Amino acid sequence: MTDASPPRPVLLAVDDDPHVLRAVRRDLRAAYADRYRVLSAPSGREALRTLDSLEARDEEPALFLVDQRMPDMTGVDFLLEAVARFPSARRVLLTAYADTEAAITAINQVRLDHYLLKPWDPPEERLYPVLDDLLDDWWASYHPPYRGIRVVGHPVSPAAHHIRDFLTRNQQPFRFVDAARDEEAAQLTAGHPDARLPLVLFPEGDALSAPDSAQLAGRLGIAGTATRPHYDVLIVGGGPAGLGGAVYSASEGLSTLLLDRDVPGGQAGMSSRIENYLGFPTGLSGGDLARRAVTQARRFGAEILSPVEAVGLRKAGPSHIVTLADGREISAEVVLLTTGVSYNRLDVPGVERFENAGLYYGAATAETTACAGEEVHIIGGANSAGQAAMHFSQHAADVTLLVRGDSLEKGMSQYLVDEIAARPNIRVRLNTRVTGLAGGDRLEELVLRDSAEERTEEVPARFVFTFIGARPRTDWVAGLLQRNRAGFLLTGPDLVRGEDGGVPGWEAGREPFLLETSMPGVFAAGDVRAGSVKRVASGVGEGAMAVALIHRYRASV
Incomplete structure (x- = not known):
């Protein structure tokens, strides 16, 4: 009923x-x-x-x-x-x-x-x-009163966090039911005695037991399959650069397929608030920006598949073949790599046991409700950390920003520095790094080291969000495309030359285009590219620029 x-x-x-x-x-x-x-x-x-x-x-x-x-x-x-x-x-x-x-x-x-x-x-x-x-x-x-998706699980379970995060970022309304505290939990699980938690129940009456992203995407009808055997442009990565490339590529008549390993939006899609993006004077969330971009790309005819992971790339005559984790292969004339970056893991012994059980990488807006009235710690001193601090300060009792450097201004936009200073429940601790974590089933305590005062202290901590630098998602093309020491893709004039002045392995009878990698016909844009400006607007701009260069490439072959 x-x-x-x-x-x-x-x-x-x-x-x-x-x-x-x-x-x-x-x-x-x-x-x-x-x-x-x-x-x-x-x-x-x-x-x-x-x-x-x-x-x-x-x-x-x-x-x-x-x-x-x-x-x-x-x-x-x-x-x-x-x-x-x-x-x-x-x-x-x-x-x-x-x-x-x-x-x-x-x-x-x-x-x-x-x-x-x-x-x-x-x-x-x-x-x-x-x-x-x-x-x-x-x-x-808007979340109207209705009988929609319910997730039954334990609040500190990494598996439950993953499901809540996936549904939140895909704009899928749901209600979380605490398996230990909510009376409704026993009633909901009674019809599924053999199910493992977390249990996802759908309004049509069916359920998924401890599903992964692919199972959820398939049930929600958002996974999809490629409709063509071959595309003009294949984009790997759905952050601002990839979505920007998809919009411009599809709008200019190129058959376009975008792949994303998780949810389109990338790191920007996890941002709680972006206030310096042109054309949005009151700001917008990263999720809103991603949703708008996905809608815009699809309107022009781009296909978007997620969650699918690219694990291999090779050239086959005039085409390029991308291999997916499930063994499928997709062919395209041109490949644009916009795989972006992922946040560095906290380098503290035993940190793995608390991941998604009190310690989260990125804004993790799925945990916003759980943070109401709590104290939140945020590690990092750049814009993403500042935006997260502003977001959680609207829900948490107090927010503490832990910054290794001696100044916020060194890594953060001035507008965010000013907003943080004006927010009474945000505290900034400079010269501070995390050296230890402790707890039982979930995170309960941080060990902090103040390098200025040379002292260590232990503080209670139940919700910690980290933004401590990033590494490029390029391991899957290691040894195939030129990268710098940090793993970012080299393109155009930055490509390493051999003794003869040419790019090793370069077969095209021309110089590489500005955003072209060491494999002709494979381009890179956004955060994954060495020397790129790590901003949403520049990522979108590089995605658009790559399409212009793709036209030049297609005219040259």
């Missing part, structure tokens, strides 16, 4: 000008009446009474479209009260040309999502694309 369908989300328009309000209501109903309830109010006070009614009926507004200039209450003042009640609703301000400054101020005051200048005709060009994007974002984070 399933729950009744929840009521449709609400779009609320507020404007004191009856002609404008009528026009807003008309345009909203024309495009969204089949999926949303469109409500309107002639003033901020009346709109607040509407919100009272929605709260009483447990209904949820998805979007506020509010005029700034209203006599009894400005649009910003209304939004300040409205978002306190419904913080997830998207916020759009209707402004005249003279109100632009107020709109920009509102970005900081109410985290305004967008402002529209009146008039917005034609709505197909100036209204609907903006609202479609905001509503897609709202749905991605």
Whole structure:
């Protein structure tokens, strides 16, 4: 038996000008009446009474479209009260040309999502694309009451963490049920007496016992198979560079396949908040950026397969063959390697026993709820660590940032340094490194060494997230493509030359292109490439640049 369908989300328009309000209501109903309830109010006070009614009926507004200039209450003042009640609703301000400054101020005051200048005709060009994007974002984070996926397991189990992380990063709503504490657990597992925990139960009645990523992806219908025997472009790695390459490659008519060993998004996809990416003044999460990019790539016809792992690469005549871990082989004219990097493991004896049981690599946003009211420790002094500190400070009681260096400014963007300094529950400990971990079934304690004061202390620690440098994911092409000592791929002018001035093994009758590796027709972009700028924007840019070079390569063969 399933729950009744929840009521449709609400779009609320507020404007004191009856002609404008009528026009807003008309345009909203024309495009969204089949999926949303469109409500309107002639003033901020009346709109607040509407919100009272929605709260009483447990209904949820998805979007506020509010005029700034209203006599009894400005649009910003209304939004300040409205978002306190419904913080997830998207916020759009209707402004005249003279109100632009107020709109920009509102970005900081109410985290305004967008402002529209009146008039917005034609709505197909100036209204609907903006609202479609905001509503897609709202749905991605909205969790309506329903009987969806349930995960029964132990909170500190590495296997349970892996499943929660996989579902979270794939935007799959679920409810976690503590096998030891929740009364619901016994009822849910009763029908599966031989199942191993964690147990994943689906609303259709079936279940998976301790599944891996491939089993989950197959059940959720997100794994897929290649539809062609041969592609123009095969991209290995789904971070910003890979997704950027997929968007540009597919949009320019090249048959494109992207492979990712886990969930598209890469390290950036695990970021809790990216605030310096062009075009998003209020910032966005790495998961949101990855979701948008995947949708955009697929819209242009790119195919995306995950989780699949590339383990081999060889040249076969004019083609390149990539071998997958399951033995499958995929052929392509050109290969673009965007495998990125993975965070370095903490170099402390016995660290393996606490991985995903109190010690996590990356932001691990699946653990956000578990951290509520707890103390969180974050190891690292670069942007990823700073973004994680800001994210967890919204949920944890206290966040301690452990930095080996003597200054945050040396490795972190200034905007993050300033935000951390202004957040009262974030503490920064400089000149500090972790030298030991302790605990039973899960992490319970850290041993910290202060190099400035030359002292060691033990501190309680249940949640530790590490961001301590990264290593490239290139072991699978070692000995095949040129790498530097750290394992990053060499490309173009950085390729090592032999005594004759040529690249050893280079068979093409030309010089390597800028992002081309030591194998003609194999390119590299993003963090995996030696000398790349480790930023989301530069990764996307290199992915786009690689496509331009791929066109030149195809014209040369």
